[in-house]
Amino acid sequence: MNRKNIRNRKKRKLNIRGKICLLVLILIIVSLVVTKNKKQTEITSLNENKHIIEVTDTYSIKIDIPDSKDENIEKEIKEWVDARKTEFMQSIDNELLKEKQMQYELVINYEQSEYNNIQSTHLVSYMYTGGNHYLRDDQSYYYDLVNNKEVVLTDFLKDKNNFKKIAQLSYFEVMEESEKRKSNLDENWVKDGTEANIENYENFEFNDEGLNVLFPPYQVAPWSEGEIKVVIPYDKIKDIINFEVPENKENEVIKIERNTRDVENLKGKKVIAVTFDDGPSNKTEYLLQELEKEDWKVTFFVLGSRAKEYPELIKKMYKDGHEIGSHTYSHLNLKNLSDYEIYKEINNTNKIIEETIGIKPQYLRPPYGNTNDHIKEIADMTTILWNVDTLDWKSRNEDAVYKEIMKNASDGSIILLHDLYQTSIDGAIKAMKELEKQGYEFVTIDEMFKIKGEEIDKNKSYFNL
Numbered sequence: 001m002n003r004k005n006i007r008n009r010k011k012r013k014l015n016i017r018g019k020i021c022l023l024v025l026i027l028i029i030v031s032l033v034v035t036k037n038k039k040q041t042e043i044t045s046l047n048e049n050k051h052i053i054e055v056t057d058t059y060s061i062k063i064d065i066p067d068s069k070d071e072n073i074e075k076e077i078k079e080w081v082d083a084r085k086t087e088f089m090q091s092i093d094n095e096l097l098k099e100k101q102m103q104y105e106l107v108i109n110y111e112q113s114e115y116n117n118i119q120s121t122h123l124v125s126y127m128y129t130g131g132n133h134y135l136r137d138d139q140s141y142y143y144d145l146v147n148n149k150e151v152v153l154t155d156f157l158k159d160k161n162n163f164k165k166i167a168q169l170s171y172f173e174v175m176e177e178s179e180k181r182k183s184n185l186d187e188n189w190v191k192d193g194t195e196a197n198i199e200n201y202e203n204f205e206f207n208d209e210g211l212n213v214l215f216p217p218y219q220v221a222p223w224s225e226g227e228i229k230v231v232i233p234y235d236k237i238k239d240i241i242n243f244e245v246p247e248n249k250e251n252e253v254i255k256i257e258r259n260t261r262d263v264e265n266l267k268g269k270k271v272i273a274v275t276f277d278d279g280p281s282n283k284t285e286y287l288l289q290e291l292e293k294e295d296w297k298v299t300f301f302v303l304g305s306r307a308k309e310y311p312e313l314i315k316k317m318y319k320d321g322h323e324i325g326s327h328t329y330s331h332l333n334l335k336n337l338s339d340y341e342i343y344k345e346i347n348n349t350n351k352i353i354e355e356t357i358g359i360k361p362q363y364l365r366p367p368y369g370n371t372n373d374h375i376k377e378i379a380d381m382t383t384i385l386w387n388v389d390t391l392d393w394k395s396r397n398e399d400a401v402y403k404e405i406m407k408n409a410s411d412g413s414i415i416l417l418h419d420l421y422q423t424s425i426d427g428a429i430k431a432m433k434e435l436e437k438q439g440y441e442f443v444t445i446d447e448m449f450k451i452k453g454e455e456i457d458k459n460k461s462y463f464n465l
């Protein structure tokens with residue numbers, strides 16, 4: 001190879017390299033121009049009114065606006081969206097933007113659904129104007145498709161005073177969620193954010209599960225917790241809302257054939273309600289066998305913690321026609337507990353019993369008989385105390401139990417016993433045999449209410465009937 005050839009090859013090599021460099025340069029310029037154009041072009045898209053997209057090199061706006069079946073709501077939505085946009089534009093400082101090259105953002109989305117002839121529209125606006133995170137705004141509208149009018153949460157209540165009940169339940173559900181998340185929310189913050197005023201309940205929805213309440217960030221918890229959504233099941237609010245609640249499908253799964261009886265035949269007879277607290281225990285099965293032999297019905301005020309351990313006994317009690325009441329979950333003095341702790345003691349027990357037999361207990365015996373109006377309001381059950389205390393836990397003596405019953409029992413009596421001790425069971429059965437001879441019938445609390453024709457009042461404490 002000679003010098004000339006070598007030089008030519010070098011030259012060709014340079015030429016190819018040069019062309020590649022030029023091409024890359026052109027590509028870079030073209031892409032820069034395209035990107036810049038794209039950023040600077042303001043695009044107002046598709047449907048001018050319903051979808052707004054604006055992108056510049058300093059900010060972007062993306063808004064989706066829902067249709068509503070109501071003109072007024074449409075107008076309100078438009079006003080709300082415009083207000084968000086104005087707020088956003090005012091927050092932007094163009095000079096600062098240029099320096100920092102920040103991409104400011106406004107995004108508005110919506111969700112719309114229809115349930116029970118109510119159209120719900122929920123809008124959320126996310127605004128980024130610097131700082132650590134987006135600013136969020138929530139706004140909802142509800143339209144009654146039957147009566148053609150805009151409605152709010154209190155329109156679904158039979159009585160406006162029931163709003164307090166919704167607020168209380170929401171508070172408990174949020175605290176429960178806090179526990180689930182292990183986030184230890186501030187109780188006072190939660191209380192403030194769930195208080196019964198309509199501003200706190202702007203975002204809700206009814207569905208098959210119940211009343212869903214949405215608390216946007218900051219309402220009940222810090223931003224880091226995000227939104228908190230709770231469901232208040234219908235069985236807790238069915239008495240206070242003004243529409244037919246959907247059938248609970250879960251309950252249909254558990255169907256226990258119950259050996260109940262017609263209390264009509266017992267009207268006018270002397271009746272006694274024998275009640276057993278603190279169980280079930282390893283003595284309960286024996287008691288159930290004895291009761292079955294004699295065809296006597298009693299009431300068991302069970303502990304949630306024990307009901308969980310003995311589901312088969314709970315099922316047998318129910319199947320045999322006995323009444324199952326609640327004695328709370330862990331037998332604490334309710335007067336020493338916070339509102340949420342009271343709620344948990346009651347609610348956890350009710351859940352366990354419902355999971356076992358398909359229905360919730362309606363009668364509550366507070367541990368030590370300690371209750372007050374506030375506890376009753378939280379529990380929302382009927383309070384059953386007693387007028388014959390056998391002191392069986394103290395005596396642990398069959399004869400002493402027998403004597404206490406014989407001395408004090410009369411028509412309408414509610415007798416307190418514990419199915420934890422053999423002596424209690426034996427003493428009770430002995431007394432019941434004797435009382436039966438005197439013409440007494442043994443009935444459950446529920447049967448006794450029916451036999452005595454007494455209307456149940458959840459604000460009262462019943463010692464006898």
Ligand SMILES: [Zn+2]
Nearest residue numbers: 277278367368
């Ligand atoms: Zn007890």
